[in-house]
Amino acid sequence: MSxxxxxANSSDIAALVEFNCAIARETEAKELRxxxxxxxxARGLQQGDEVSYFVADDGTGAISSxxxxxxxxxxxxxxxx
Numbered sequence: 001m002s003x004x005x006x007x008a009n010s011s012d013i014a015a016l017v018e019f020n021c022a023i024a025r026e027t028e029a030k031e032l033r034x035x036x037x038x039x040x041x042a043r044g045l046q047q048g049d050e051v052s053y054f055v056a057d058d059g060t061g062a063i064s065s066x067x068x069x070x071x072x073x074x075x076x077x078x079x080x081x
Contacts, residue, residue: 001058008045008053008065015062016041016053
């Protein structure tokens with residue numbers, strides 16, 4: 001099986017929501033409200049350089065994801081991911 005890494009887009013929202021809900025369920029036994037997660041993912045995709053989503057795509061759609069957020073570090077006088 002081959003797959004590629006690409007920047008996520010709005011067609012990936014459903015998969016990103018599912019991945020987020022699954023990780024909350026697995027790691028914290030918590031059920032997230034899907035409508036809030038969907039709204040948050042959609043807004044995250046609009047944040048430009050502040051938030052970046054990437055997905056592994058096997059040709060049929062996203063099979064995994066990564067979200068990077070920028071954080072200002074006064075200790076390092078620069079941005080961190």
